[in-house]
Amino acid sequence: MLSQQITTLIDKELKKYPADQRQSAVMAALRFVQDEKGWIAPEDMADVAAYLGMQQMAVYEVATFYHMYNLKPMGKYTLTVCTNLSCQLCGSGDTLAHLHKRLGIGLGEVTADGKYGLREGECMGACIDAPLLTVNNKQMCGRLTDEKIDQILAELDKK
Amino acid sequence: MINIEIDGKQIQTENGATIIEAAHQAGITIPHFCYHKKLSIAANCRMCLVQVEKAPKPLPACATPVAEGMKVFTHSEQAVTAQKGVMEFLLVNHPLDCPICDQGGECMLQDLSVGYGGGHSRYHEEKRTVLGKDLGPLVAAEEMSRCINCTRCVRFAQEIAGQMELGQAFRGEHAEIMSFVSGTVNSELSGNMIDLCPVGALTSKPFRYKARSWELSRRRSVSAHDSLGSGLAVQTKNNRVLRVLPIENEDINECWLSDKDRFAYEGLNTSERLTSPMIKKDGTWQEVEWQAALEFAANGLRHIANGAGAEQIGALATANSTLEELYLLQKLMRGIGSQNVDFRLRQSDFSADTKQQGAPWLGMSIADIGKADRFLIVGSFLRKDHPLLAARIRKAVKKGAQANIVHSVDDDLLMKVAGKAIVAPDALVETLMQISKALTAEKQGQSASGEAAAIAKSLASGKSVAVLLGNFAQQHPQAAQLQALVQQIAALSNGKFGFLGEAANSVGGYLAQATPGAKGLNASAMLSSPRKAYVLLNVEAELDCANPQQAMAALQAADLVIAMSAYKHHATEYADVLLPIAPFTETSGTFVSSEGRVQSFKGAVKPLGEARPAWKVLRVLGNLLKVEGFDQDTSEAVRDEALKGVDVTARLNNAIGGVEAKAVAATKGLQRVSDVPIYATDAVVRRSAPLQATTDAAIPQAWLHSDELKKLGVQAGAAVKVSQGQGSVRLFAAADDKLPGGVVRVAAGHAATAALGAMFGTITVERA
Numbered sequence: 001m002l003s004q005q006i007t008t009l010i011d012k013e014l015k016k017y018p019a020d021q022r023q024s025a026v027m028a029a030l031r032f033v034q035d036e037k038g039w040i041a042p043e044d045m046a047d048v049a050a051y052l053g054m055q056q057m058a059v060y061e062v063a064t065f066y067h068m069y070n071l072k073p074m075g076k077y078t079l080t081v082c083t084n085l086s087c088q089l090c091g092s093g094d095t096l097a098h099l100h101k102r103l104g105i106g107l108g109e110v111t112a113d114g115k116y117g118l119r120e121g122e123c124m125g126a127c128i129d130a131p132l133l134t135v136n137n138k139q140m141c142g143r144l145t146d147e148k149i150d151q152i153l154a155e156l157d158k159k
Numbered sequence: 160m161i162n163i164e165i166d167g168k169q170i171q172t173e174n175g176a177t178i179i180e181a182a183h184q185a186g187i188t189i190p191h192f193c194y195h196k197k198l199s200i201a202a203n204c205r206m207c208l209v210q211v212e213k214a215p216k217p218l219p220a221c222a223t224p225v226a227e228g229m230k231v232f233t234h235s236e237q238a239v240t241a242q243k244g245v246m247e248f249l250l251v252n253h254p255l256d257c258p259i260c261d262q263g264g265e266c267m268l269q270d271l272s273v274g275y276g277g278g279h280s281r282y283h284e285e286k287r288t289v290l291g292k293d294l295g296p297l298v299a300a301e302e303m304s305r306c307i308n309c310t311r312c313v314r315f316a317q318e319i320a321g322q323m324e325l326g327q328a329f330r331g332e333h334a335e336i337m338s339f340v341s342g343t344v345n346s347e348l349s350g351n352m353i354d355l356c357p358v359g360a361l362t363s364k365p366f367r368y369k370a371r372s373w374e375l376s377r378r379r380s381v382s383a384h385d386s387l388g389s390g391l392a393v394q395t396k397n398n399r400v401l402r403v404l405p406i407e408n409e410d411i412n413e414c415w416l417s418d419k420d421r422f423a424y425e426g427l428n429t430s431e432r433l434t435s436p437m438i439k440k441d442g443t444w445q446e447v448e449w450q451a452a453l454e455f456a457a458n459g460l461r462h463i464a465n466g467a468g469a470e471q472i473g474a475l476a477t478a479n480s481t482l483e484e485l486y487l488l489q490k491l492m493r494g495i496g497s498q499n500v501d502f503r504l505r506q507s508d509f510s511a512d513t514k515q516q517g518a519p520w521l522g523m524s525i526a527d528i529g530k531a532d533r534f535l536i537v538g539s540f541l542r543k544d545h546p547l548l549a550a551r552i553r554k555a556v557k558k559g560a561q562a563n564i565v566h567s568v569d570d571d572l573l574m575k576v577a578g579k580a581i582v583a584p585d586a587l588v589e590t591l592m593q594i595s596k597a598l599t600a601e602k603q604g605q606s607a608s609g610e611a612a613a614i615a616k617s618l619a620s621g622k623s624v625a626v627l628l629g630n631f632a633q634q635h636p637q638a639a640q641l642q643a644l645v646q647q648i649a650a651l652s653n654g655k656f657g658f659l660g661e662a663a664n665s666v667g668g669y670l671a672q673a674t675p676g677a678k679g680l681n682a683s684a685m686l687s688s689p690r691k692a693y694v695l696l697n698v699e700a701e702l703d704c705a706n707p708q709q710a711m712a713a714l715q716a717a718d719l720v721i722a723m724s725a726y727k728h729h730a731t732e733y734a735d736v737l738l739p740i741a742p743f744t745e746t747s748g749t750f751v752s753s754e755g756r757v758q759s760f761k762g763a764v765k766p767l768g769e770a771r772p773a774w775k776v777l778r779v780l781g782n783l784l785k786v787e788g789f790d791q792d793t794s795e796a797v798r799d800e801a802l803k804g805v806d807v808t809a810r811l812n813n814a815i816g817g818v819e820a821k822a823v824a825a826t827k828g829l830q831r832v833s834d835v836p837i838y839a840t841d842a843v844v845r846r847s848a849p850l851q852a853t854t855d856a857a858i859p860q861a862w863l864h865s866d867e868l869k870k871l872g873v874q875a876g877a878a879v880k881v882s883q884g885q886g887s888v889r890l891f892a893a894a895d896d897k898l899p900g901g902v903v904r905v906a907a908g909h910a911a912t913a914a915l916g917a918m919f920g921t922i923t924v925e926r927a
Contacts, residue, residue, distance in 0.1 A: 042340045055323035056339045064328040 002047045006032045010051060022052045026062050030069055038078075039070035067122055068137050075110040075117030077156050080134045083120050086127035091144075095131045098146045102153060116156075163229040178220035178231055179207055189233050190242055190271045192249075192357045193309035194221035197414060199318060204249070204309050206271065208241040209233045217241040239275075246275040252287045253358070254304050261299075262359030264372040268307065289335045294325075295343030296852035297350055297418055299364040306336055306360035312352040319415070320346040321553050321573030336360070345854045347546040347837060350421040354404065354414075365425050365849045366402045375401060378763035381750050382420040383479050383743040384844055386660030387411060387525065387547055388752025389420050393744055393763040400424045400744050400764055410526045411756070417546035418853075419837060419844055424744065426846030427767075431726045433739040434768025444731060449769065453776070456736050457783035459719040460495060463692040469496030473685035476502045476673060476696035477703055478662035479841050480773065481748025482757075483794045485664065485671035486801035487777035488696055494786030498679025499690065502668035504698065505630075505661065505705045505835070505907075507919060509681040510818070511639035517812025518669030519642075521753040522657020523625060529555050533621030533654070534562045535594075535614065537645060538587060539629020542572055543837040543855065545659050549574075561621070563614040565590055566631065567832045568904060569897035578614040583830050583902050584919055588637050589822035591644035594618075598651040624654025630661045631834070634705065636919050643818035657813055660753030662841065663743075667751035670810060671801050689713040695722045696773060697740070699842055701729055701913040708884050708916040723773055726842055739770040742843055746772035747794040755811045759798060829867070830901060831883065831915075831922040835908035859906035860893040861924055867901070868894055871924060878927040881905055884916035889927050 002010075009032045010025055017024035029048045033040050040063055049056040063069045070078060079099065083092050096118075100106060103116050110117040124132050129142025133152075141152055160171050165182050172181040177200070182189050193204040202222035209220045212230035217237060232238055250272060257263045291301035310327055313336065317323045324344045328337050338344060344352070353363050375394035382389040390406030403424050405416035436452030437444045447455075463471055474492045476485055480502065489500045503509075511519075523531075529551045542549045553574040556562050561577035569581045580590045590611060597607055597615035606616065618624055626649045632641050649656035660666055668674065675681050680688070686709050693714060704710035714720055714733040722730035723738045730737060740746075745766040749759040766772065774794050781789030791797045838844050838856040850856060861881050863871070873879055875894040880887050881903070888911060898904060907918045915922070 046339075055317070055326075057323045057326035060339050061326045061328055065330045067330075 002033070002044070002051060003036060006036060007051065023054045023058070026052055026054065026059060027066070030059070030063055034070060038076065039073045070117075070119075073110060073114070073117075074119065076115050078117040078119055078136050080119040080121035080137065082122065082124050082130070082132045084123040086123070087131040090130035092131040094146070095133065095144050095149065098149050102149070161225060161227045163225050163227070163231065165231040166233055172225055174225075176225050178209060178211075178218075178223050178225055178229075181225050182220065182231070182233065187233060189220045190275060191221060192267060192271075192307060193311060195311055195314075195355060197319065198311060198314040198355075201310050201314065204307060205245045206242060206249070208238060208245060210235045210237040210241075243275050243277070246272060247277060247281070249307050250276060250280065251282045252304070253307065254286065254302070256302070256305075260302070260305065260359040261362040261367060262305075262356075266359060267357035287332060292337055293341070293343065294338060294361075295345065295349070295854075296849045297364055297422060298344055298352055299362045299367055300336075300360060303335060303360055305358045307358055308334055308336065309357060310336070311355040311357065312336060312361055315352055315355055316344070316346060316349075318557075319351070319550055319554075320348045321550075322346055324349075325352075343854065347418055347542060347855065348415060348550060350418045351405075351415050354416075363402065365422055369401050370396050378761065379406065380744065380760045380763055381663070381758045382412075382416075383663045383750065384419045384423055384841060385417070385545060386662060386665050386753035387545065388663070388750060388754070388756050388758055389416055389547065390758075391416070391420060393424070395764050398764045400427055410524065411752070412547055415547055415550065419546070419840075419850065422849050423844045423847050425849050426843040427742060427744060429726075429846045429848075431728070431846055432767055432770070433724055433727045433737055434770060436739060436769065437737040439731075439735050444737075449771070452736055452738060453779055453783055456721045456738065457780055459721070459735065460692060460694075460780075461784060463719060464495050464497075467691045470499065470678075471691040472497045472694070473499040473680060473690040473692070474501075474694040474696070475504060475682060475685065475698050475700075475704075476500075476668075477504060477698055477841065478502045478660075478665045478668050479743075480664060480697050481743065481746065481794075482664060482667040482671050482751060482801055483748050483774040483797040484696060484777065485668050485673035486797060487774050487781065487789070488694070489671060489673045490788065491777055491781050491784070491786060492694070493676070494781060494788075495784055498676035499685050500673055500679065501675055501682035501685065502664070502673045504682050504703045505634045505918065506638065506681075507634060507636050507683055507705045507917065508638040509683060511642055511815055512674070512681065514639065514815050514817045515642075515812075516814045516816075518666055518810050519658045519813050520666050520755050520811040521660065522627075522813050523655045523754070525551070525752075525754050527655075528552065528625055531555060531621075531623045531625035531654075532560045533618050533624045533652070534560065535565065535618055535624070535626040535645075535648065536562065537565045537591065537626070537628050537641060538632030538635060539566065539627065539659055540568070540570065540631060540834045541629060541659075542570065543834065544630050544661070546837075548659065561617045563617050565594070565614070566629075567899065567902060568834070568895075577617045578610065580610040580614065581897065581899050583826070583899050584635060584832060585823050585826045585830060586899075587632070587635065588640050588644065588820055591641060591648065592820055592822060595644055595647050595651065598648060602651065618648070618652040618654070621652060621654070624649065624652040626652075626654055626656035628656070628658050630659065631832075633658060633661060634918055637823070639815065639818045640820040642813070642815050644820050646813070646815060658753065663750040663752075666753055666755055666811070667749065667757075670751055670805060670807065686710045686713045689716055691717060692719040693717050693721070695720065695724070695730065695734070697724060697842060698722070699724075699726075699728050699730070699845075700733075702839065702845070702908045702910070706917040707907075707913050708886050723776060724842070725770065726846065728842070738776055739768065740773040740776055741766040741770045745770065746774070748772075748774070749794075749798050751807070755807055757802070757807060759795070826901070826921060828901075828921045829863075829903045829924060831918065831920055832898075832902045832904045833907040833912075833918040834904070836906050839906070839908040858911050859890065859909050861890045862893050862895040862898060862904035863902075863924070864898045864900055865894040865896055867903070868892060871926070873924070873926055879924050880927040881912075881915065881922060881924050883920070883922045886914035886916065888912055888914050892924070
């Protein structure tokens with residue numbers, strides 16, 4: 001079942017669209033689920049489908065199409081490292097290596113304590129700051145060096 | 160109309176058409192995969208790229224509308240280069256397994272790669288692999304690497320079947336066709352995805368690795384499993400039916416086929432087939448020669464006719480027997496002096512027989528149904544009883560038509576329903592009376608509120624109204640009243656009304672005169688006042704009759720039961736002689752569809768073992784009993800005799816007079832609502848293993864509203880004892896909150912419920 005908070009947010013979102021086109025709110029609805037639970041389980045997709053009057057498979061198509069939806073638990077903090085060309089030229093390989101050293105996990109994995117998850121990301125549109133990573137798709141960190149990564153992790157550890 | 164030019168050919172086409180449609184009209188082929196005339200445009204395969212004058216780059220013909228003066232080149236250098244480029248990309252990841260692929264020989268990709276593919280591949284990297292999926296017992300999706308992601312299957316499920324059971328998940332190179340959380344595809348139309356798949360990704364599971372397409376002979380036939388009269392291409396090899404495909408007819412089945420029609424053939428050659436005549440001697444069954452069996456049957460009938468009297472003989476046939484069989488059966492009965500013959504085994508109200516002006520039929524053509532803009536569907540398990548008609552109505556509803564439902568269950572029709580009244584069976588008459596009253600009021604400008612008024616309002620606003628009575632309404636104990644009321648409603652809304660026929664020959668039976676004469680007994684009376692002898696044609700009494708308890712009691716008490724059947728079944732308990740007859744694929748015959756279309760077909764294969772076409776068996780019985788007029792040489796001669804002087808269109812008439820509709824007092828206790836599950840309708844379907852493995856063929860449950868369950872103190876999922884008359888069965892209780900109160904839904908036509916009584920009436924449910 002979708003929580004009260006989620007349905008309230010979806011209802012607010014639905015006001016942006018014509019009443020007979022509830023499915024327009026599907027991407028936002030999936031985002032709200034992920035914000036609350038950290039990932040989107042098939043049951044949540046079915047709930048979103050029921051709430052918006054959509055076919056379950058149609059929700060699944062959207063959820064699997066967009067990279068930023070987590071289809072499995074990705075830890076409390078999902079670190080998404082851009083591996084596209086600009087970041088790669090500026091050393092995203094080193095970023096990943098350092099994160100691997102610090103967290104002991106590779107791409108698509110979660111630390112044993114469930115705190116950190118590591119994902120590969122697509123271009124974040126801020127190549128001037130390459131290499132880049134995002135925390136939970138919300139906070140963007142650029143011009144990464146080993147020291148800066150340690151600093152980001154230290155801040156997250158404190159939370 | 161606008162003028163365009165394709166490959167130098169001047170073409171006039173409708174404004175709004177696409178280039179590919181215009182080209183097909185003019186007989187010009189444009190290669191394509193994802194385009195299908197019945198589905199929405201996806202334009203994702205890019206195979207149909209063509210050159211258009213003044214366009215800077217090739218355009219997809221399937222998604223480009225024509226414009227006045229447009230010049231299109233489908234085979235210019237630019238077009239062919241583009242098409243070859245697309246083909247090269249499609250083949251990059253396509254496996255080279257054509258030699259073992261079921262689609263080989265009838266594959267669009269294979270065919271088009273001959274024209275547009277290269278002789279060798281420039282791609283030497285690893286091909287992408289996509290894991291196979293389990294989509295259930297009918298559609299095989301084992302080799303999804305073959306998929307070219309045209310999304311025809313997805314669009315079919317969404318647009319025609321009404322339920323998006325497949326989708327394209329993930330993106331780009333990772334895109335794959337799959338179901339939600341590994342679910343199976345449960346649509347009753349799922350087999351059409353196999354036809355639509357342009358490659359070998361979705362293939363037929365029952366047909367898998369049985370034969371190569373070029374080894375099969377193709378025979379034209381007509382569906383025996385519902386009343387639509389779908390055209391079948393029965394494909395055979397070594398005298399066995401190996402596959403059934405649709406024959407396209409825009410006015411009947413379009414290019415579709417229901418799974419029931421497509422996969423029923425798997426029930427043709429089971430070990431349960433009766434392959435030689437048998438006589439019960441001293442309590443044991445013995446195989447005998449035809450001559451002995453026929454003489455036994457003839458002597459038995461003669462003995463009863465001479466002794467107890469011919470009126471002590473009754474003949475029952477199912478409505479999926481051919482016109483010829485039904486005609487000869489009634490001719491035989493009338494020849495020996497009995498008027499007791501009937502084919503309407505699940506009907507319980509026969510009072511319309513004397514009040515009805517003609518043979519009940521659809522009341523309109525099937526094509527007309529697609530054109531109606533308001534529907535009132537009374538007492539029909541529409542999706543399961545008439546899958547393709549449901550699809551046609553679904554299409555009409557998508558275009559703006561309104562569907563209204565009056566029924567005792569509220570199954571999801573996968574379409575928008577404008578108004579509905581879901582009431583217990585004993586309130587159906589009253590509901591229709593209310594609608595009729597509301598319609599009269601609506602005409603006088605008064606509007607009321609409530610379910611009935613909403614339906615009346617919807618009907619009154621229509622230009623072309625179709626009122627349809629389903630199987631449930633025809634089997635209802637007040638069927639004649641329902642018919643009269645529907646006639647009234649149709650008249651008030653200037654519409655047409657008709658019957659969604661139950662079986663292949665529900666209309667044909669009337670034309671064959673397989674109904675009792677004035678002095679004869681109908682199907683129900685023949686069993687309620689038992690006869691001494693019965694002749695059964697295709698009948699499985701405990702599954703095909705309105706009241707199995709009564710039917711079995713009558714047959715068990717009879718002195719003589721002659722069972723003509725394609726299968727060994729429970730008849731061994733009550734019959735005295737079993738005559739093996741041929742199912743529809745093994746005999747020539749005729750079905751008259753619910754719209755009155757008379758369609759004859761030939762046998763696709765020879766009868767199995769000693770089985771013989773039933774019309775021949777009846778002819779010999781007629782000869783042995785020395786009845787005149789049994790010297791036909793062919794089934795065509797029988798058909799011509801049966802329809803001689805019969806103006807079919809004039810015979811079809813739903814008008815009924817002299818019936819007064821009267822609401823009945825509410826029944827005390829629970830009422831039974833019974834459907835005949837989609838894969839329990841006739842003997843062949845019941846034995847088709849793949850159909851029986853689908854979710855639609857699950858063992859029936861006792862469905863109740865959760866309030867009723869609470870009253871009974873039963874949890875959903877718990878076992879309950881369901882009793883009716885002298886019999887009871889153990890079923891699992893299930894909750895369906897869309898059911899009205901006071902009813903329990905228990906399917907008929909299934910072995911699990913065959914010990915129960917009538918399909919309508921009171922029934923008790925208690926904790927087991």
